Amino acid sequence: MRRNTRKIFASKIARALVTVVLMVTSVFVLMRCAGDPVTVLLGPDATADMRAAYSGELGLDRPILAQYLAYLHNIVRGSLGVSYVYRQDALGVVLSHLPLTLTLTCSALTLAALAGVAAGIAAAVFPSSFIGRACTVGTVVGLCVPSFFLAIVLMLVFSIQLNWLPTGGAESWRSLVLPAVTMAAASSAVLARYTRVAVRESLDSRYVLAAFARGIPFWRILIHHVLPNAAVPILTILGLLIGGAVTGSTVVETVFSWPGIGNLFVTSVGNRDIPVVQAIVLLAGTAMIMTNLAVDLGYTWLDPRSKSSET
């Protein structure tokens, strides 16, 4: 039993590592397909001499397999090239923006998780009460309103009309509030919807009926029977949201000029700063695979059935 669990964990980790390698490879292929890097870098007007010099410097005149191996080797060493704009190690540039993005996404996700799960439970447990209806309506609104629109509305109200919070930047915690709320809105709505469905399904199940018939109090049933069952789908959605937050932060960071990775990504694409773009894509891809792995392991741990049904 326990050995079985360990084996399942090992196989899931191995699978994640294979996915990372595939992701890294597809980034290489995509970068080559995106067009001749020399043209991209120098523009169509460059002279043949300049092109040849650049090709040699970047190793683009070597066979594709050699280029691929050199690329892998560099990734393993942690060297992803030098940013054309910052004239620094690309990975270093990206990592220097990481703390701000982590601050934003972590606050947004914590907010989304708390609000979304609470609203979902309330909507499932009290479907016809005011709070239940409010949660249902809030969920629909949260799902329908695009985040750039919400960002502008929040900015108009809280920054421009009321002048409570700054419109952008990352000077103090006050700058964090609007971008975090904007980012959390859609995620919490998604989470609330799935939580409501999962909790409702569990509440309607026969094991809950039997627990009621045994005289177990409602709140005990909710905490010890319903939530552990609902946790499995909730965790899955949360994992998807965490994965999505890496890219989802781009819009919000841009609108609120939050100097994080999303903002850097948009600027770097504009500047054709390929090493930085590549570093961000690799980092975001790895982060997504790792959150999926974490969800998968958490799922195995939460649901005893998955341990024996896996081969």
Added chain:
Amino acid sequence: MDQTSSHALEAPYARTLEHGSAGRPAIAAGGAPILSITGLTVVLAEQPETRLLEAVQFELRKGEFFALVGESGSGKSVLCSTIMGVASSELRCLGDIHIEGRRLSDVDRRQRAMIYQQPSLYLNPVRNIGFQLRETVQVLDGLSKKEASERAADLLRDVGINDPNETMRKYPHEMSGGMNQRVMIAMALAMKPKLLIADEPTSALDVTTQKQILDLLERLRSDMAILFVTHDLGVALQRSDRIGVLYAGQLVEIGRADLVARTPLHPYTRALFSAVPPLSGRPRRLHSPAGSLPEPTQRQAGCNFASRCSGRLDICRHTRPTLQGIPQQVVACHNLEA
């Protein structure tokens, strides 16, 4: 046949009790009834004219094993969940259910317990057996965690599980249907119930396991009344004191098991038991006569069985028969000579 339906049910208890050939009480043992149901009608809340149960009336006494039979859709499960007080919110219940003389709403939950056809659906899949059993005894008796574990282990031993500590670590999906049913029975016993409702508890089990579970119930019955729903007439005949036949939400015949099996009075009961060789003792699945049970929405005035009955009279079309008969056997039919 000069008695009205309510007399037919009350009269037996006022008289001296007759005993059956097997030494079983005729209709019920003495003393106050554990369960007493009078005029129970269950309708859909949205359409009160649709009746799932109609004027159901019977009593159960301590130590009694009452088998409830009837084809699919006749309302057996609705009756069980109504007695348990966990009927769907879409249903409305009229009439009275008393447990030990007190109204259902005033009765402590632990006085009645229920087991089901598919026990694994009624156990939480993500909590282990130990958690669910401990929780039940803890909530009921306010025991400490350690005491609760010991009590849980004792309960599992009581239902014939020899390695309780190993079993408590398992999850429902890791155990067989028979083992899960034992666990359900252990949980029911934790409540020290006066009434045990068993809704087809053995239908999903193989013959050997079925016998073990029935023997277990047989062993437990002295302390409680058992309402046992089954499709298996052999089991009903062999194990029960009395058999009740439910047809389209109405009890059409109630009586001592041997009488109902050997001399069924209602045409529907007769059709059921005609398929069972009475003395072979071989369990047979419930065999329904040709035609089909009217849906709850399509039931009209008159006898519900009229469309399938060969002995039908004119009166059967417009007047619903009520239960009447001798103390040991009552039947709802206009044409007892047929």
